[in-house]
Amino acid sequence: MRTRLGIKVHGFLERRFPERRIFVKSDNDTRFIRLRSETQLVAAIGVTAVVTWSIVASAIVLMDSIGAGNFREQAKRDQVTYRARLNAISVERDDRAAEALAAQERFNAALVQISAMQSELLASETRRRELETGIDVIQTTLRKTMQERETARQELADLQETAQDSTAAQQASVTLPAQIKFVADALSETALERDEILADARSALEERDELQLEMRLMEERNDQIFRQLEEAMEISVEPLDKMFRQAGMPPEHIIEQVRRGYDGQGGPLVPLALSTSGGVADADALRANDLLAKLSQLNLYRLAAERAPFSEPVVRGSSRLTSGFGFRRHPITGGRRMHHGIDLAGRHGTDIYATADGVVSFAGWQSGYGRIVIIKHDFGIETRYAHNSNIRVKVGQRVSRGDHIADMGNTGRSTGTHLHYEVRVNGKAVNPMIYIKAARNVF
Structure with missing residues (x-):
C-alpha cells in the first residue's frame, strides 16, 4: 500500500x-x-x-x-x-687524481733527495772523524816536540855549565856551535810545522762548523718535506677511513683481508729501514718508514674501495629513487612487504654499471626479478640488478667497477621501467644507500 x-x-x-x-x-x-x-x-x-x-x-x-x-x-x-654537475664532479675527480699523482711524484723525489742527503751526511761524518783523529795526532806530536825542545835546552845549559870546569868541554867547544845550530834549526822547523798544524786545525774546525750548519739546514728542509708529506697522507687516508666506517666495514679488518688476499695486480709498498750507521734507524728514518706505511695503507684502501659497492649502479641524474629500503606497501599485491633493495626509475635501456669488482654468479631469468644479474664481491658482499631489458655479461665473467653489465627494463613483477638494486652481506640484505652515501664525499 x-x-x-x-x-x-x-x-x-x-x-x-x-x-x-x-x-x-x-x-x-x-x-x-x-x-x-x-x-x-x-x-x-x-x-x-x-x-x-x-x-x-x-x-x-x-x-x-x-x-x-x-x-x-x-x-x-x-x-x-x-650532467653539468656530473661533468664538474668528473673534472674535480681528475684534479684530485692529478694532485695525488703529483704528491706521489714529490714523495718519490723527496725519498731520492733524502737518500742523497743521508749519503752526504755519512761522508761528512766520516770526514769529521778523520779530521778529529788528525788533530789529535798533531796535538800529540806537537806536545812531544815541545818536550824534546825543552829537554835539548836543558842539556845545552848543562853542557855550558860543565864546559867551564872540564877540559873535555874545551874539546867539545869546537863542535858545540854546530850542535846548537842544528838544534835551533830543528826547533825552527818544528815551530813552523806547529803553526801549519794549528792553521790546518783551525781550518778543519771552521769546516766542521760549516758542515754542522749545513746539516741543521738540511734537517730543517727534511722536517718541512716530512710535514708536507704527512699532511698529504693524512688528507688522503682520513676520508677513505671515514667512508668504510660509515658503511659499517671496520677498516682494520678490511685492510687485513685485502693484504692477505692480494693477488699480485699491484699492491702495498714495503717500508724501508733508512739508517746512516746500519744500526737503529734515527728519527728521520722512522718518519720515512711511517710515511711508507701510510702510503701502503692508502694503496690497500684503494684496492678495498674497488671491491666494495661504493659507486652508483646508474649515472647520477639519469634516474630517480622511487622506492627505498625497508617495509612498504607492495605496488602489485597491495600488502605490507619488506623491500630488500632500492628502486631507481629511468628511461628504457638506461645503462646499468657494476658497483664494485667481482665475478658474475648468475645472469638470466629469475621469478619475480625478471632478467637479473648477480655479482659476487669480496668481504662476503653480493649485489643484484633486476628487471633488466638486456643482459650484457655471462656467468663466471670477472667485472670491474663501472663496467656496463645490463640495460634498464620492465621484466618480471614490475609496474614500470626501473632498476631494483640490492646489496647483501653474508646473505643478509642491507640498505644500498649506506654505501652510496658513504662514498659521495670521496669519489
Missing part, C-alpha cells in the same frame, strides 16, 4: 517522465514494453552519469598529457643540470 509520500513522488515523476510504451510488432502478434516513470528516471541518471564520467575522464587525460609535457621539459632541464 502506497504512502502519501510515495504517491506524491510518483505524481511528480509522472509529470516529468510520463509513462511511455514501446510497441514491438511481429508477423503474428503485437507486444509493447511499458517504461514507467521510475525506469525512465534510472535510465536518465545512468546516461547522465556515463556522460559526466566521459567528460571528467577526457579532462583528466588532457590535463595529464599537459602535465606530462611539462614534466618532460622539467626532466630535460634537470637532466642538463645533472
